[in-house]
Amino acid sequence: MSSRPVTISDFALWMGVEREIVSSLGARSLPDIWMDSRKITPGDLFLALPGEERDGHDYVVTALEQGACAAIVSSLEKIPGAFRDRVLLVHNPLEAVSAAARAYRRYLDIPCIGITGSNGKTTTARFLRTILEQNYRVGGTEGNWNNHIGLPLSILRLTGHEDLAVFELGANHGGEIFDLAEILEPDMGIITNIGYAHVGCFGGIEKTAAAKFELAEVLGLHQGVLYVNGDDSHSMEQMRHSAYAGLTMCTFGTSEAASLRAENVYCTSEGTYGFTYHGEDFHIPLPGRHFVYAMLPALALAESMGVDSDMVRSVLATLRPAPLRGEVRNTGQYTLVLDCYNANPSSMNAAFQMMHDMPAPSGRLVSISGDMAELGAYSDSLHRNCGAAAAEYGMEVIIHIGEFGAALCEGAMMAGMDQEVCHCFASKDAFITAAPQLLAPGDRILLKGSRASELETLIPFLTGEV
Template identity: 35%
Template sequence: MVNIEQLYQHYLKHPVICTDTRSITEGCLFFALKGDHFDANQFAEKAVEAGAAFAIIDNPDFAKGDQLILVDDVLSTLQELAKHHRKQLSIPVIGLTGSNGKTTTKELIRAVLAEHFQVFATKGNLNNHIGVPLSILSITNKVEIAVIEMGANHQKEIELLCSIAQPTHGLISNVGMAHLEGFGGFEGVKKGKAELYAYLSESNGFAFVNAANKDLIEMVSKAGVKNIIRYNIAEESTVQGVLKHSDPLIEFEWSFEGESHEAKANLTGTYNFENILAAISIGSFFKLSAEEINKGLADYFPTNNRSQLTKTEKNTVICDFYNANPSSMAAAITNLNSLTSTNKIAILGDMFELGDESAEQHLRIIELALKNEIDTLIFVGHHFDNAKGDANAHFFTTPTEASTFIQTQNWKDSLILLKGSRGMALEQLLPML
């Protein structure tokens, strides 16, 4: 058995980590992780044959040769290696979590800080107990500041991720009705997300807090964080802003230390304004100029199907189908209602991981959508179908069924919201719009 320091010496010589034999690169370290339906130990030898310098395994049956390194548990070893690497880094690390908008906020922060620093930011959705260690181990000595996204659907997960990422600064974008099944209701969501504040309190770190959000103010105060940077309030020493236009893209004015600045962002949705202010607050804290901040915001174009405005041959589509929960769904519907269009269409897919509240929350979204001025409402999924009652809208249990109906329509010059949980795979409807 090797210890972490010995393994770290291998990492320093071979700093690329792979966990999938399909993406082996020459000289990488292959970690043979196990899942519910796979055991990568059995592929470790193939990983070495494909070019991996070493394979880290936890099944002695596969320990054949010097290039296969046996440990007690591959996952915990990966996490411990990341912790060890993090301790060697003397850079600011911004930990980011939240129920809605955390990935968009991460990208905005990255775009702003990149105007002045060499920035590492979590790639894709590598924000869980495997993704965060992989992210930390991707930070090189050229990086000056890191932004680490942390996702969770149970309590104690953020606590674990903080122990790995060891953030010096932190931001909770918001708390909402997400992952209710795992967290055990909204109060459980607040408790789980507040684990970031608890870490910052214990480590004397800095928390960026939207002062207009009463839940966050309550949470950060309860956690006892001493270093709080508030934004979105009317005080000269804090970042504040006024939304001037959001139809369809956001234009606004922001101020800091008595100076006001006009700015634009390539995002739709009034709900994204708070995410923008968070990025401005962090940029201001790290001494970026207003010009640098505004350029970073203006140069960011969403490409991840989160609040992404897409022009098709016939219509304009708000692509927001990477994920969905009651809070983000309500915000998206309200935003669609506020936008100008001669024909508005909402195609809404099921929301997952709501547990016992699923039926009630799907019914609430149906009722909210019906109250808004939307010309055509389409609900997709078994959860919506079970909650429909006598609602005057179109209901389909699968995207395939919905596509049959959509192809009979002749929508042109319409504004279409396409939103649902990732598992609904609503992207398959985009070519028909």
């Protein structure tokens, strides 16, 4: 259990509790808050959220019996009398906690950085935190808590000892980023790019761009600074057609139009990239050109906050790929590029480009892909576009497992690939059966798909472990 520089009484006041709490409870320091009763440890707070399938109020007694000091609830109906002196009654638990998170952020009064975009939020936040931690105590997003529930809880996890904090803002519908940014009230922001992730939920790429730039609207209210990908056409289009009063904007990228520019970009045989920034050389020991874009705003912010460039380089040297996010593994028979944590059109294109850029003496470029999720009515056309991108970046064999294989292969063939090297399968088992006729020693194989595709289950087969 962690404690914070405010009490449960302070927290209850911020939430607007509807009944008085006992003094012994109110005097406690604000502890960790969980919405999963299984994670409760003695002294924690339990957040009872109603849901479509489960109602958190059904687990209040369990959480209190496991040692929770109190539970945040909207009804006493399911709470036995013996436990009612250990509840914080509010009209809407999530709204109450969000209001308390905003109040706590104001109480701490430290610089906060908000990061959104279609791809690269977690990587950009990771780079930024790792670099800034050399000079500062840095807090931020807990795990993957970046949505309307996770962000308030992440803010409330700050201990009060941080010098600054870095938070991811995730969304799949319009209006959500605005609401999250209003809770966080960031001083600085980063929009990594605008792509087709969740485009089926947003309702189009223009609406996706408008949703991500809701961060700019809130930053403008606080005279904040926003870093935007200057090489991203959708971001630039949004900036051209919208006015954001009170906002300072900086662009980053590799083009001459970017004010924060990476120059002399090169790729190593491991797929890692190096570049020159403000006359100094940097190398990122992670495979993928997209890491250059994740690093640039981190470098700019680090520079503005006094982190020495030699220290930045020493930190970069320690970076390693997160599991399933660009790990390169040599099996003796194949070279595998394992990037199957997630997939959307932008990240697929980046992966194809990395495979193309990697210098190698021999071996075919092979793509094994799975369906990209949450594309809605755009699914066929965007899988078709990905097939075309695979062909344009020189992939020599395309293998797709899932519902949209025909569309992806069609796109590849329209871009000039032969039908004989384009293969689609309904299941992983079907691919495994055919694999001996499709793969050859020396192949460099990209494994890329959405989490729902579970392509990581193919790794033991491809490495010869089974």
